[in-house]
Amino acid sequence: MLEVISSGFNKARDRLRGRVELTETNIEDALKDIRLSLLEADVNYTVVKNFIQDVKEKALGEIIETKVAHKGKKLKVSPGDHFINVCHEQLVSLMGPVDVSLNYGSRAVSAIMLVGLQGCGKTTTAGKLARFLTSQNKKPLLAAADIYRPAAIEQLHVIGKTLDIPVFSEKDLTPPEICKQAMSHAQQIGCDVVIFDTAGRLAIDDQLMQELESIADTTRPENTILVCDAMIGQDAVKTAEEFNRRLAVSGFILTKLDGDARGGAALSIKEVTGKPIKFLGMGESFDKLEEFRPEGLASRILGFGDVVGLMKDFEDVVDEKKAEEDAMRMLKGQFTLIDFLEQIQSIKKMGSLQDLVDKIPFFNQMTGGAAVDDREVVKVESIINSMTKDERTRPDIINESRKKRIAAGCGRTTKDVSEILKRFKKMRDMMKNMGKSGMLSKLAAGFGNLPGMGGGGPEMDDMMGGGLPAGGFGFPKEISKDKKKKLKSKRKQAKKARKKGRKR
Secondary structure, three states: OOHHHHHHHHHHHHHHOOOOOOOHHHHHHHHHHHHHHHHHOOOOHHHHHHHHHHHHHHHHHOOOOOEEEEOOEEEEOOHHHHHHHHHHHHHHHHHOOOOOOOOOOOOOOEEEEEEOOOOOOHHHHHHHHHHHHHHOOOOEEEEEEOOOOOOHHHHHHHHHHHHOOOEEOOOOOOHHHHHHHHHHHHHHHOOOEEEEEEOOOOOOOHHHHHHHHHHHHHHOOOEEEEEEEHHHOHHHHHHHHHHHHHHOOOEEEEEOHHHOOOOHHHHHHHHHHOOOEEEEEOOOOOOOEEEOOHHHHHHHHOOOOOHHHHHHHHHHHOOHHHHHHHHHHHHOOOOOHHHHHHHHHHHHHOOOHHHHHHOOOOHHHHOOOOOOOOHHHHHHHHHHHOOOHHHHHOHHHOOHHHHHHHHHHHOOOHHHHHHHHHHHHHHHHHHHHHHHHOHHHHHHHHHHOOOOOOOOOHHHHHHHOOOOOOOOOOOOOEOOHHHHHHHHHHHHHHHHHHHHHHHO
16 A cells, blocks of 8 residues: 555655755755656646655754653654654645534434445445444445446445345335435434445536535535545546536545555545545445544555554454463463464454554565565464364374375465474473563564553564664664764764765
């Protein structure tokens, strides 16, 4: 996700690495990389121009404190860290402020009208939004107001049945009449919110807009939300402008952002229309509707992951008490393939593996941006499922003969089985060593300081190779006395070598 935008910021970071100060010359090269990646990602030209200007003014206009105190320790901050922190602040400002609220009026039943072009994912989003409202203790009703697209009404009924949410549809009525009757029906059956799944077109036309205006006049919805396909880039912004002009939309839901390497719409739409992004559609399943967090998306663009989003994903699928009990067993070395399988199944519930690892800080930098294949998870699961209960509990008993039987049972090779066992044993040994060495407390401290959780932390920074941004989401690594001496000596040697070179 957003690889095109991220690449520009990564190049800019690399250009400024090792710089002792920010000048107009060296910052211009970094800004050029960012400008090109934003334009390539289909971000609105005016938005790009203003963003670059704001970053430049702030990066050059502030005094950089190269040494800061944090918890009684002196930490070193580089000009490059300062530049990236400015970029983060400006990205958050560009997409914010946050407003994920939905309006509920004084009426017994509130209305949410979903509008958008055909193929943007309105009907699926209606189901996702209904599921989200249920988690907020609301009682939603889905109204099938798209009478033109073949099977649109049937699709909404299937979604309603899957989620156990009522659906209102009526033959031989116009969409405005359907929506009006849905409001009355909702009150009769005890629902307090109606979601209108309206019709779309392949392009904006006057007939479509008149019909939507008629629904709005008839039902007076508290929320008019435009569903935008992020993959159409700047066209999504043009669509948003026109819908907002005719209907005064309350906000946006961006869909298919997980499948878009560009993501220009996410950076442009709020700035151009002045209306907030409410939710992001980040997957196909009905639980994949995220409340929009500019900080999280900005961190992911800059390669710092999104730990807050990651923790929310975990909270949705993991039982906290059981997770604590499992963790204590694992740290004592009591880690079996049954536990391994449970971890894999939990990860699968969280959705796309690529989306998950995108939220892990610095993962893409550590792997060189290599894509993660969801099929690998299926492979591991099939191998473990092919084992007996005894083999899962005591994997050390698995010999060559057993490997052949397991491989035949799941359609894999003995090499695949050996590889999974090797990975498992490494993980088990690592967990056991962590328990023995008391490393758990160090890791806890590190995770508590991750981007989005309050800072970088020296332990985590050493693991990642240093250079976390200063300020709101990270402190760079602490410089020890020994390391200072080594660096000083290295600089002296480099200086001598340069002088020698000049004399020659």
